[in-house]
Structures are given as C-alpha cells and as structure tokens.
Amino acid sequence: MTHDRTADRADGPYSVLLLKPDGYLLPGLRAHLDRLIQRHRLRVVTRYPVVLDATDVEDVWPKLAVGAYPVAHQLTLHYMTGGTSEVTVVAPADPADPADGAAGGGTADVVARCTAIRTEVRREFGDTVFANRLHTPTEPEEIAPCVSKFLHSVPRGLPHVRHHDPGTAPGAFGRLAALPSGEIRAAALDVWRRQRRDGWQSFRLDIPPGEYATYLLPGDSHSIDYGMSVIAELLPQLTLDQIITAYIEMDVRGESRLYGGPAEESTHLADRITAAGLFARARATRPAADRGLPPGRSRPSPSSEPPCRNQHTHHTIQTHRPA
Numbered sequence: 001m002t003h004d005r006t007a008d009r010a011d012g013p014y015s016v017l018l019l020k021p022d023g024y025l026l027p028g029l030r031a032h033l034d035r036l037i038q039r040h041r042l043r044v045v046t047r048y049p050v051v052l053d054a055t056d057v058e059d060v061w062p063k064l065a066v067g068a069y070p071v072a073h074q075l076t077l078h079y080m081t082g083g084t085s086e087v088t089v090v091a092p093a094d095p096a097d098p099a100d101g102a103a104g105g106g107t108a109d110v111v112a113r114c115t116a117i118r119t120e121v122r123r124e125f126g127d128t129v130f131a132n133r134l135h136t137p138t139e140p141e142e143i144a145p146c147v148s149k150f151l152h153s154v155p156r157g158l159p160h161v162r163h164h165d166p167g168t169a170p171g172a173f174g175r176l177a178a179l180p181s182g183e184i185r186a187a188a189l190d191v192w193r194r195q196r197r198d199g200w201q202s203f204r205l206d207i208p209p210g211e212y213a214t215y216l217l218p219g220d221s222h223s224i225d226y227g228m229s230v231i232a233e234l235l236p237q238l239t240l241d242q243i244i245t246a247y248i249e250m251d252v253r254g255e256s257r258l259y260g261g262p263a264e265e266s267t268h269l270a271d272r273i274t275a276a277g278l279f280a281r282a283r284a285t286r287p288a289a290d291r292g293l294p295p296g297r298s299r300p301s302p303s304s305e306p307p308c309r310n311q312h313t314h315h316t317i318q319t320h321r322p323a
Contacts, residue, residue: 012107013091013106014089014091015110015113015146015147016088016114016136016137016146016151017037017088017136018085018088018134018135018150019033019088019134020085020135021080022131023125023134024086025083025084030086032125036121037088038093040117041093041094042113042114043090044088044089046089046150046151046155047086047088047089049084051083053081056080057076057077057080058164059146059160060137060142060149061142062141062145063139063164064076064077066166066167068166068223069223069225070176070177070184071184071224071225071240074187074188075130075188075191077188078188078191079192087150090110092110115138118135118136121133128248130248130251145160145163148160167223170223170226171225172225173233175229175236176225176228176229187240188244191244191248200252201253204245205242205246205257205258208260209260210261210266210285211262211284212262213258213266213282213285214257214260214267214269214280214282215255215256215280215283216231216247216250216255216280217250217254217280218255219279220277220279227247227278228247230276235259235269238258258280263282267282
C-alpha cells in the first residue's frame with residue numbers, strides 16, 4: 001500500500017469512503033462524490049491515493065479472510081488490487097451542531113450518510129455488483145477497523161491490528177465449497193481479463209433454449225457465494241465459469257437463462273431456486289432454430305437432460321437472510 005499524506009486532526013465520529021480503481025479513473029466521479037459529501041453534511045478529514053494489496057483487501061472486508069466466501073474473495077481481490085484507489089475519511093461537517101455531532105446519532109449517523117452516498121454513486125456510476133465504484137463499511141465489525149487503518153495506521157506508519165470477522169450471511173456450501181482454491185483464483189482472474197478485453201456485455205451464458213426456460217433474476221440479498229452454491233447444487237452440469245457468467249449476465253442484462261427444456265422441468269427448477277431464497281422464473285421460449293419457419297410449424301426441440309432432482313439430497317437448502 002502507498003499513500004501521499006498524513007491524516008489531518010479532526011473531531012469524529014468518522015467513516016470511510018473508498019473509491020475503487022474503476023471509480024478513481026472515472027472522469028467526473030470525484031467531483032460528484034464531493035458534492036454528495038457536502039450535501040450529506042460531511043467534511044473530508046483526509047484523502048489520499050492507495051494501492052491495495054491482498055492483506056489490505058482482507059482488512060477492508062474482514063469476512064473475506066475466513067474462507068466462507070471464496071468466490072467473492074477472489075473477485076474482490078483481483079478488482080481491488082488492479083489499480084489505484086482513493087481513501088476519503090469523513091466526519092460530521094460541524095461536530096458542535098447537535099444535528100451533526102454525537103447528539104445527532106454519532107457513528108451510526110455518519111455511517112448512514114456514507115451508505116446513502118454509496119447507494120447514489122452505485123446507482124449512477126456502477127456497472128455491476130462486481131464493479132460498483134465505491135465502498136463504505138456498514139457492518140459494526142468493519143467500521144472501526146477500517147477507520148483505524150485509513151485514519152491512523154496507513155498515514156502514520158503504525159501497525160494495524162488484523163480483525164477477521166466471520167460475517168453473518170451464509171456463504172459457500174456443497175460443490176462450490178469443495179472446489180480447489182486455485183480453480184477459483186483462475187476463474188476470478190479470467191473474469192477480469194475478459195472484462196477488460198470485451199466488457200461486461202460479453203458475459204452471456206450459452207444455454208440452448210427449449211420450449212421453456214428457467215431464468216435467474218437479480219434482487220436477492222444473499223452473499224454471491226451462497227447463491228452460486230445453490231445454482232451449483234441444482235445444476236451440477238454447470239462449471240464455475242458458467243455460474244459466474246450467469247451471475248454477471250443476470251446483473252448486467254436483468255436475467256440469465258440457466259436451463260432450457262420441458263415446461264415441467266423448467267418450472268420445477270425455478271421453484272427450487274426460489275425456495276432456496278434466490279429469484280427465478282420459468283417461461284415459454286421460442287428456440288432460435290424455429291425462426292424463419294412458416295407460422296404454425298416448428299422443429300422438434302432437441303432433447304436435453306433435465307435438472308437432476310436428487311443431486312443434492314444430502315443438503316437442505318433453506319431461505320437465508322443476512323442479519
């Protein structure tokens with residue numbers, strides 16, 4: 001990690017806005033971020049560029065270090081160490097004002113303001129959940145260590161006390177959890193290489209259509225490792241690369257076709273995905289092979305192996321919500 005200045009002294013409470021590498025390079029985002037900071041009655045305590053390494057990533061997202069989120073860990077690692085980021089430590093604009101200081105809500109209030117800023121930046125500038133420009137800590141176990149690192153340890157060269165939080169959201173299980181770490185690292189690296197070369201729109205899961213299809217939809221609040229594990233268990237024929245591709249396509253395009261086949265099988269799969277706490281739907285499709293045929297005529301749908309209903313009977317998939 002590198003930095004260019006020491007922190008200014010100021011009264012807290014504090015929080016951190018971390019502009020990620022793609023956000024740091026995006027024209028106009030810094031100026032917009034400054035306007036949001038002012039609008040939410042915050043002030044900049046210190047700001048400096050940083051180049052994060054693997055340990056820094058685990059300090060910012062301590063739950064990634066415990067092993068329950070292997071895919072998120074590797075995707076975040078490649079994303080955050082791929083260029084320069086920028087740290088902004090913020091505090092209330094006027095700590096003496098009851099509306100801004102401890103009487104106005106203290107740390108929780110400052111965190112809430114930063115969360116509102118993050119939401120607006122991601123909505124206006126984010127590409128996908130995998131590349132969303134800006135981070136701010138929101139979990140109680142993350143806030144104090146993040147502030148300590150970027151306000152004190154890094155600028156002043158002081159040691160940082162490592163804090164690894166197991167997190168509350170369910171993570172990887174089953175087939176995904178059993179994958180070798182090297183395979184997950186390689187898949188994550190391939191994601192970023194492909195994104196730089198071809199862009200996010202290039203991520204399309206090539207599943208042949210049938211008379212019906214099952215689509216994965218965005219909107220669930222689980223960890224991506226849990227969601228990907230559900231898909232890995234219900235569709236054991238999909239590779240890790242295909243599962244990650246499906247998640248990116250879902251995020252970028254609004255849906256990703258996981259399976260094509262008979263109506264009963266497609267509906268059954270969608271029901272099982274939904275029962276596990278994700279979002280999915282089944283609907284009729286018109287196979288590409290039928291285009292151009294006279295009305296009322298169609299080619300027979302190719303037989304395809306339906307989702308295996310008994311592949312994961314040793315697991316009980318339940319709906320989970322993070323605390």
